[in-house]
Amino acid sequence: MPTLAPVPQTSSMPSEAAPVAAPPAGLEIIAPARETSAAPAWFLEKSAAAWSNFQSLPVPGLKDEAWRYSNAKKIALSTYQPAAAANEHIEAEAVAASSGLAETAARFVFVNDRLVVAETDRLPAGVICLPFEEALQSQAALLQQHFMQREMTLGSAKFAALHLAHVRAGLVILVPKGIAIEQPIEIFHWIAAEHAAIFPHTLIVTEDNADVTVVDHYRTWKAETGLSLAVADLVAGKGSRIRYIACQELGEKAQAMHLSSTVTARDAQVKNFQVQLGAEFSRSESVSDLLGEGSHSDMLSVALPTGDQIVDQRTLQNHKAPHATSNLLYKNALYGKSRSIFSGLITVDKEAHFTDAYQTCRNLLNSDEAEATSLPGLEINADQVKCSHGATSGPISDEELFYLKARGITDGESRKLIVEGFLADALAKLGNGPIADMVVSRIHEKLILAV
Amino acid sequence: MVTAPEPVDNDISDIKVDNVGDFTFPERNKFDSGFGVTEKTIDYISDVKGDPDWIREFRKKALKVFLDKPMPTHWATKDLENIKFDEFRYYLSDGQKPKRSWDDVPEDVKKTFDRLGIPEQERKFLAGVEAQYDSEAAYSNIKAAVAEQGVIFVNSSEGLKEHPEIFKKWFGKVIPTGDNKFSALNSAVFSGGSFIYVPPGVKVKHPLQAYFRINSEQFGQFERTLIIADEGAEVMYMEGCTAPKFETATLHSAVVELVALKGAKIQYVTVQNWSSNVFNLVTKRGIAHEDAVVKWIDCNIGSRLTMKYPGVIMKGKRARGEVISIALANSGQHQDTGAKMVHAADDTTSNVISKSISIGQGRATYRGLVHIPKHLKGCKNNTECDALLINTNSRTDTYPAISVRGNQHSTQHEASVSQVSADQIFYLMQRGLSEAEAMSLSVNGFINDLAKEFPMEYSVELKRLIDLEMEGSVG
Numbered sequence: 001m002p003t004l005a006p007v008p009q010t011s012s013m014p015s016e017a018a019p020v021a022a023p024p025a026g027l028e029i030i031a032p033a034r035e036t037s038a039a040p041a042w043f044l045e046k047s048a049a050a051w052s053n054f055q056s057l058p059v060p061g062l063k064d065e066a067w068r069y070s071n072a073k074k075i076a077l078s079t080y081q082p083a084a085a086a087n088e089h090i091e092a093e094a095v096a097a098s099s100g101l102a103e104t105a106a107r108f109v110f111v112n113d114r115l116v117v118a119e120t121d122r123l124p125a126g127v128i129c130l131p132f133e134e135a136l137q138s139q140a141a142l143l144q145q146h147f148m149q150r151e152m153t154l155g156s157a158k159f160a161a162l163h164l165a166h167v168r169a170g171l172v173i174l175v176p177k178g179i180a181i182e183q184p185i186e187i188f189h190w191i192a193a194e195h196a197a198i199f200p201h202t203l204i205v206t207e208d209n210a211d212v213t214v215v216d217h218y219r220t221w222k223a224e225t226g227l228s229l230a231v232a233d234l235v236a237g238k239g240s241r242i243r244y245i246a247c248q249e250l251g252e253k254a255q256a257m258h259l260s261s262t263v264t265a266r267d268a269q270v271k272n273f274q275v276q277l278g279a280e281f282s283r284s285e286s287v288s289d290l291l292g293e294g295s296h297s298d299m300l301s302v303a304l305p306t307g308d309q310i311v312d313q314r315t316l317q318n319h320k321a322p323h324a325t326s327n328l329l330y331k332n333a334l335y336g337k338s339r340s341i342f343s344g345l346i347t348v349d350k351e352a353h354f355t356d357a358y359q360t361c362r363n364l365l366n367s368d369e370a371e372a373t374s375l376p377g378l379e380i381n382a383d384q385v386k387c388s389h390g391a392t393s394g395p396i397s398d399e400e401l402f403y404l405k406a407r408g409i410t411d412g413e414s415r416k417l418i419v420e421g422f423l424a425d426a427l428a429k430l431g432n433g434p435i436a437d438m439v440v441s442r443i444h445e446k447l448i449l450a451v
Numbered sequence: 452m453v454t455a456p457e458p459v460d461n462d463i464s465d466i467k468v469d470n471v472g473d474f475t476f477p478e479r480n481k482f483d484s485g486f487g488v489t490e491k492t493i494d495y496i497s498d499v500k501g502d503p504d505w506i507r508e509f510r511k512k513a514l515k516v517f518l519d520k521p522m523p524t525h526w527a528t529k530d531l532e533n534i535k536f537d538e539f540r541y542y543l544s545d546g547q548k549p550k551r552s553w554d555d556v557p558e559d560v561k562k563t564f565d566r567l568g569i570p571e572q573e574r575k576f577l578a579g580v581e582a583q584y585d586s587e588a589a590y591s592n593i594k595a596a597v598a599e600q601g602v603i604f605v606n607s608s609e610g611l612k613e614h615p616e617i618f619k620k621w622f623g624k625v626i627p628t629g630d631n632k633f634s635a636l637n638s639a640v641f642s643g644g645s646f647i648y649v650p651p652g653v654k655v656k657h658p659l660q661a662y663f664r665i666n667s668e669q670f671g672q673f674e675r676t677l678i679i680a681d682e683g684a685e686v687m688y689m690e691g692c693t694a695p696k697f698e699t700a701t702l703h704s705a706v707v708e709l710v711a712l713k714g715a716k717i718q719y720v721t722v723q724n725w726s727s728n729v730f731n732l733v734t735k736r737g738i739a740h741e742d743a744v745v746k747w748i749d750c751n752i753g754s755r756l757t758m759k760y761p762g763v764i765m766k767g768k769r770a771r772g773e774v775i776s777i778a779l780a781n782s783g784q785h786q787d788t789g790a791k792m793v794h795a796a797d798d799t800t801s802n803v804i805s806k807s808i809s810i811g812q813g814r815a816t817y818r819g820l821v822h823i824p825k826h827l828k829g830c831k832n833n834t835e836c837d838a839l840l841i842n843t844n845s846r847t848d849t850y851p852a853i854s855v856r857g858n859q860h861s862t863q864h865e866a867s868v869s870q871v872s873a874d875q876i877f878y879l880m881q882r883g884l885s886e887a888e889a890m891s892l893s894v895n896g897f898i899n900d901l902a903k904e905f906p907m908e909y910s911v912e913l914k915r916l917i918d919l920e921m922e923g924s925v926g
Contacts, residue, residue, distance in 0.1 A: 065525045069854070350844070363855070369825065371856035378849040380868045383840040388867035389849070395858035 026078030027197055027227075032165045033082075039136050042144065050164035057158040066155025069341045069373045070312045074281040075159070075255050080227045082166055083112035083196035090192050091116045094221040098188040101215065101434050105183035111190045111221070113169035113198045124181060128174040132201055135172035142174055146205055146235050150261040154285040154314040159257055163199050163229045170201035170230075173212065175240070180211035184243075184435060188217045191226030191254065202232040206240035206268075213243040215435060218258075220251035220278070228279075232260040236268035238292065243271045245435060247442060250278035252307060258284045262299075264324070266292035273430060275439055276303035276311050277446050283312040290317070290324035290352075299328040300430075302423045304443060305338035305370075306450045315344040317359065319352040328359040331426045333419045334370035335450045343375035346389065350381045359389035364396065364422050366415070366450075416451045420444070484542035486669070488640060490514065496542045496640060500608055503615075513628045513638030520632040526818075526850075528785055530756050534730055539671040539702050541640040542586050549581070549588035549606060556582075556590045578657040579604040583674060585666050586642040593659075601650040602686075604659050607675045610646025617648050621679055625708035625736050625764075633732040633758075637673045637706040644674030644705065649684035649715075658687040658720070658906060663705075665694035665729070671702035678708070680715035680743075689909060692723040700755065701729045709737030709745055713767060716744040722909050724916055725754035727783055733759040736791070739799075741767030748904050749776040751786050752916050760818060762791030765799035765830075772801040775904045777913070780813030780845075781920050789818035789851075790834075794860075798829040805836045806898050809845035810920060819851035821862055828859035836866035839897050841890065841921075871897075891921040 031051055039047070060072040086094070091111045098109050098117075106129050109117035115131045123129055128139060135143060152160040171187055189200040204214055218228045228250060236242045248256050256279040262270045274284050288297040303311045317326040332340040342361040363372035374391035396418050404414035423443065430436035484495045493514055497507040522531050550556045579593035581604070588606040597604070603614055610618045628638040645661050665672050680686050694701055703725065711717045717737060725731055731754040737745035747761035763772025774790035792801035807815035817836045838847035849866045871893045879889035895902070895914055902910045 063525070068852075365855065365858040365860070368857045368859065370858065371825070371854065373852070373854040374864065375850070375852045376864065376866070377851075378838075378847070378866060378868060380838070380840065380847045381844075383843050383845055383870045385840075385868060385870070388865065390863070390865045391851070391853055392861075392863040393853065393855040394861035394863075 025081070027080050027082070027162065028077045030081060039133070040140055042140065043136055047165050050161045054158055054161035054165055057161060059158065060155055064155060066314065068343065068375065070283065070310070074310065075227065075257065079225070080195050080197040083191060083193060083198050085114045086112045086192040090221065094190040094192055097221060098217070100186050100188070100217060101184060101438055103183050103434065104186045105181045106185045108171060108186070109188045109190070110169045110198075110200065111192050112196055113200070115169065122183065124179050126176045126179060127181060128172065129185060130172050132170040132172055133168055139172055139174070142205065143172065143203070146233055147203055148231065148233065150233070150263070150287060150289070152259065152285070154287060154316060156257065156259055156283070156285055159229060160231065160259055163201070163231050163259070166197070166199040167201045167231070169198065171203070173204045173214065175206045175210035175212045177207040178209050181213070184213040184215050186215045186217070188219065189228065189230070190219055190221045191223055191228060191250065192221040194223050194225045196223065197227040197229065200228065200230045202230070204233070204242055204244065205235045205237070206242055207237045209239040210237065211241045213435065215245045215247065218246070218248045218250055218256060220254055224251045224253040226250060226254040228254070228256045230258045232258070234260065234262045234270055234272065236262070236264045236270045236295075238265045239267045241269045243273070245273045245275065245430070245439065247275040247439065248278055248282055249442065252278060252280055252309065254279045256282040258282070260284070260286045262286070262288040262297055264288070264290050264292055264295035264297055267294040268292060269296045271298040271300065271429065274301040274313075275442065276301065276305070277442060280308065281310045281312070283314070285314045287316045288318060288326060290319050290326060291321055293321045293323045295321065295324045297326040298429060299326070300426050301330040302426050302443065303332045303340060304335075304446050304450060305332070305340060306335040306446070307338060308336065309338045310341070311339070312341045313343070317344070317346045317357055319346070319348045319355045319357060322351065322353045322355070324352065325356040326358070329426050329429070330361040331423050332362070332372060333364045333366060333422060334372060335366045337367070337369045339371045339373070341373045342391070343377070344389070345377040345379060346387055347379045348382050348385050348387060353382050353384040355382065355385040355387065357385070357387045361391045362422070363393035364419060365393055366396065366419070412451050416447055419447060419451070482542065482544040483540060486540055487537040488514065488541050488636070492541050493639060496642060499542070499544065500642065503611070506611065509623070509628075510639050513635050516629045517632060517635035517639055520629070520635055522632060527758070528756060528787060530785065534700070534702065538699070539669055540667070541671050541673070542642055543667050543670055544585065544587045549591040553590060578655055579659045581606060581645055581661040583643045583661060583663045585664075585670060585672065588643060597655055600653045602653060602655055603646065603648040605646050607641070607644040607646045607677065610677065614646070614648065617679060618646060618677065621708065621710050622677055625710060625738050626706050626734050630734060633704045634706050634734040637675060637704050637734070640671070641673045641675035641706065643672070644676040645678070645688070646676070647678040647686065647688060649680045649686045651681040652683045654685040655687070658689045660689045663690065663692045665701050665703065668697040669699050669701065671704065674705045676705065676707040678717055678719070679710045680712060680717050682712045683714040685716040687718040687720065687906075689720040689906065692721070692725060694726045694729050697726070697728065699728070703729055703731045703733070705733045707733070707735040711737060711739045711743035711745050713740045714742045715740070718746045718748065720748040720905060720909060722750045722905070722912055723754070724752045727753060727755055727781070729754045731757040731759065735759065735761040736764065737762070737772070738764045738766050739770035739772055741796070742769045743767060744771045744773070746773040747775070749774065749788070750905070750913055751776070751778040751788055752920060754784060754786070756785045756787065758787045760789040760791050760820070762793065763801065764793045764795055765801065766795050768796045769798045770796060771799065774803045774805070775901055776805045777898050777901055778805070778807040778815050779917060779920055780807065780809045780815040782811030782813055785814045785816065787816040787818060791820040792822070792832055794823045794827060794830040794832070797827050800831045802832070803834040804901060806839070806901055807847060808839045808841065808894055808897065809847050810841045812842075812844045814846040814848070816848040816850065817866070821851070821853040821864070823855045823857070823860050823862065825856040827857065830860040832862040834864040837897070838866070838868045839894065840868065840870045841894070887921065891918050894921060
């Protein structure tokens, strides 16, 4: 079996990111190149253990409850290699294409997991906002406390181990007590070579009463294939607020996995918004642990799969403290032969009285071959609770179409308006502002192609 | 060959009645297959029953499937592992044929069913009734007017022997042997149950009824029911189930197959009140042909573990499937119930309404499946699940799976969990009710809209059973 030379963590002479026609070996056998890294020993040990863990864990099968109606083999690890740094020309093009928010507190661009742009001068004093590799050196305590501390319970332990073994890009953010960052922090992750895999990580920690908004973009640049295996850890301290938006727009032959965990302390509020527009197969796993009384978690998603795209969504609202609330709203508008799978669970522990939890998944089927599967779940162990879930699937109603068409709006435009209306209540949770405008415009662009 | 043991006395002086409505009767079995299930058990049952060869073969193949098939693993409760299949007796019979007159029924059996209200029910309004005691029918009767219309209502053994042309055509077709481990077990050792055939266009005005009772300790009851409503026919079938409380666990694993041919309607009503150590693992499924309706009305009270998911395969256009269910889980009980709706033709509709109540440390689970595959149009499903939690340690779970393909269908699923509000209890207590009475009234209010779906006598029984279960549950 051929083996590859270790990929350097940073290189002064980036190699050409020419398309790899037939990769000699995939992620399944390429060990991470930690021996060349300046990472601290504790991290190298953790990484090596993760690699060993990854190799020993089986690929989940269709009989695994957490992969019901989906297929882990869709993530074709054997066809991907850790992304090699792109050349400067490609990096410059990707940076130029990194259109997002007009105003940000900080802005980062990674191309093939290599940091290309880091603008942090608009951040308030005291905020720690470092590229992952830099944080490894200077924020060991923070990372040791919060980096991938939550057990992966929704089925992707193997993939999380792979992420941990290879992670080298992403951000580590710590917002100190009482500091509110008014503008969002925006991060772009580009895959800029065929068969390249990236492993972006986002760690956001807010201390008491802090406030931050972070937007992660996952995109491909002039590459059809690619794998993004991303993890986001959101840790909200007492009374703090985190708004996190992951906007996945990879190429339609790419594959995406986004594993996020949220922890809320007393009276904290976290919003985890997933936008799924790209990739041939995308799986998001979002776990929200409500650990503090009075805390609140919003779990939101909009997806617009077209063609043969598959969107696989797994969620857990884990109520461990009394008087906490959570609200999940996932909206999928499906076209072509696309498929959506939603599996969500609300669990309420014995002690978590006065829990108020909702879970809603709605699917709008826009073609005769689109397929939506919903597996909403409740596990309630306390009695003073208000919990409910709902799942629907259906087409655009003829009456709605007739109403719009009777007012002179074309069939295509009517359908587009109805889909936008269908997604609107989830998008409204972003509030009015540049982020909502940005997400709406990305959806709008895809919708024009879909309709 | 089977040697019939000496008959035993039918002395009923040792009937015991305890203080929670439970009562036990002496065993008086001539035929006992002994403990465990092997090919010998199959031969014993087939010999006693005089099975035709194809049934004996059918049983043996099913036994192999049962032995080979693993227990449900990743989703099912661990309590299944506590079933000791070798510690059950799989066939018990007093060796008598079912009586056609109530007066001919042995006194002890009669007394059992008297307490359950069977003869009274029959006198009042039933078109036919069958009372089953352990493995075999003790009493079976059908009103002459209904029989004259060509309606067949016999136990499954009689159906097999006397109406093979209809029986063989449908038997095992709705629920194949290998459907699950327990349907395989039932296929191997089935005995008793009802066979009903309603000829084309015949609408049976009054319900047909069967009552099943496990009377013996460490006994597995495996009735097999097959109901066929021919084109345009209508029938309502009601079954009640009881078992006294024994020191050791008891197993009940039935298979019920319904076939509603074009334009037919079958309503299947179950009120079960098993004692709290019965493993109740039942497979129930109906096929609805064009314009046909299959409706399951299901009430689960008692048992240690119930796993039962009545299903409807809507095979013909405009067919309709419906499941209305109530489950009540008290301490030490797990009611794992639900519904399966498989849409297999255009313009089919299904409706599931499920309510559960968890008392004490009881656990109620709803597990559902709605499947609308490709190339269909105009299918609709509505599912509503409501769970009520009475005590701090009660538990409820909901695990539906809804899979829809195509843009010409609509499905909606809603589930909610709540508790009886303190305000409501306070309001009722202000009007002179005790806390327990207030809670019982609230619970009955919670299920009231579904209880109305049951025939009146069953609705009354249901409310009484709920009151009984609610005793001592508050405070």
